[in-house]
Amino acid sequence: MNYKILCTDGFSKAGIEELQKNPTFEVTYVKAMTPEELLAQIEPYHGLIVRSASKVTSAVIDAGKNLKVIARAGVGVDNIDLAHAAKKGICVCNAPAGNTVSTAELSFAMMMSLARHIPQASCYMQAGKWEKKKFQGHELARKVLGIIGLGRVGREMARFAQAFRMTTVGFDPYISKDVFEAAGVMQLNLKDLLSTSDFITIHTILSPETENLITAKQIAMMKPTACLINCARGGVINEHDLAGALKENRIAGAALDVYTKEPYPETIFQGLENIVLTPHLGASTDEAQDAVAVEAAHSVEQFFLTGACPTAIRPKNG
Numbered sequence: 001m002n003y004k005i006l007c008t009d010g011f012s013k014a015g016i017e018e019l020q021k022n023p024t025f026e027v028t029y030v031k032a033m034t035p036e037e038l039l040a041q042i043e044p045y046h047g048l049i050v051r052s053a054s055k056v057t058s059a060v061i062d063a064g065k066n067l068k069v070i071a072r073a074g075v076g077v078d079n080i081d082l083a084h085a086a087k088k089g090i091c092v093c094n095a096p097a098g099n100t101v102s103t104a105e106l107s108f109a110m111m112m113s114l115a116r117h118i119p120q121a122s123c124y125m126q127a128g129k130w131e132k133k134k135f136q137g138h139e140l141a142r143k144v145l146g147i148i149g150l151g152r153v154g155r156e157m158a159r160f161a162q163a164f165r166m167t168t169v170g171f172d173p174y175i176s177k178d179v180f181e182a183a184g185v186m187q188l189n190l191k192d193l194l195s196t197s198d199f200i201t202i203h204t205i206l207s208p209e210t211e212n213l214i215t216a217k218q219i220a221m222m223k224p225t226a227c228l229i230n231c232a233r234g235g236v237i238n239e240h241d242l243a244g245a246l247k248e249n250r251i252a253g254a255a256l257d258v259y260t261k262e263p264y265p266e267t268i269f270q271g272l273e274n275i276v277l278t279p280h281l282g283a284s285t286d287e288a289q290d291a292v293a294v295e296a297a298h299s300v301e302q303f304f305l306t307g308a309c310p311t312a313i314r315p316k317n318g
């Protein structure tokens with residue numbers, strides 16, 4: 001039997017070539033699709049591979065009468081209706097390893113930017129202003145990095161920080177003590193992490209448990225000299241609460257790569273010099289795009305060849 005597989009959202013050529021190695025796969029690549037186009041075209045396909053742009057809603061799943069597997073070329077699957085896919089007997093899988101280094105490197109770059117005011121200093125120089133004293137910063141050495149979420153990216157971030165002689169502490173109720181110890185990360189509860197860390201970096205999925213995990217209440221627990229970084233998922237930090245804290249200098253700074261809506265329509269951070277903003281660049285490296293594409297392709301191939309998928313995702317109540 002031949003399997004029809006639809007790939008979209010700028011899915012990497014490396015992933016397409018990996019799928020095309022299997023003669024039973026008929027691969028269709030569409031660089032970008034509107035919700036209406038996806039809904040109209042999904043019916044004949046047995047497999048669907050997306051990144052973050054396409055929303056695989058219950059309507060899309062219902063229209064995909066032949067769908068057997070949906071793969072996300074990346075980590076987060078909040079753009080896929082997991083519960084409805086499970087109800088329809090459709091496997092949903094992701095590519096959890098491919099963008100680990102890329103996302104951790106961006107998070108670390110964000111921390112360096114906050115510590116040394118690099119983006120702001122560059123903007124002033126571009127405007128012809130020499131403001132050396134204004135941008136005096138801080139060393140990372142001997143500072144405390146708090147890591148919320150000790151999965152692959154969180155552990156990679158810990159390795160980077162330890163190489164810079166930082167103390168690493170972490171919070172993750174789903175990770176065992178042995179994993180913390182192996183990573184050289186001291187296990188703390190959230191309150192203690194927030195109150196003791198100089199820099200706090202978030203590496204969790206977006207779920208009912210993590211949505212609005214950081215609000216004004218949690219920000220109030222942080223040092224006034226602390227900086228907050230989120231390159232994981234929008235919605236973990238309450239953006240309006242963060243903007244208010246930055247305007248009032250209740251914390252020293254923040255850096256965001258992810259937002260509750262993307263592209264981000266709000267203007268709440270405009271004019272603030274104590275925040276660094278990037279447009280969801282965590283996995284935006286050539287290496288990461290190829291890696292997650294190949295990983296997703298392998299997962300789809302394994303599913304059709306064996307009926308099993310090592311990266312399968314199930315809904316929380318499933």
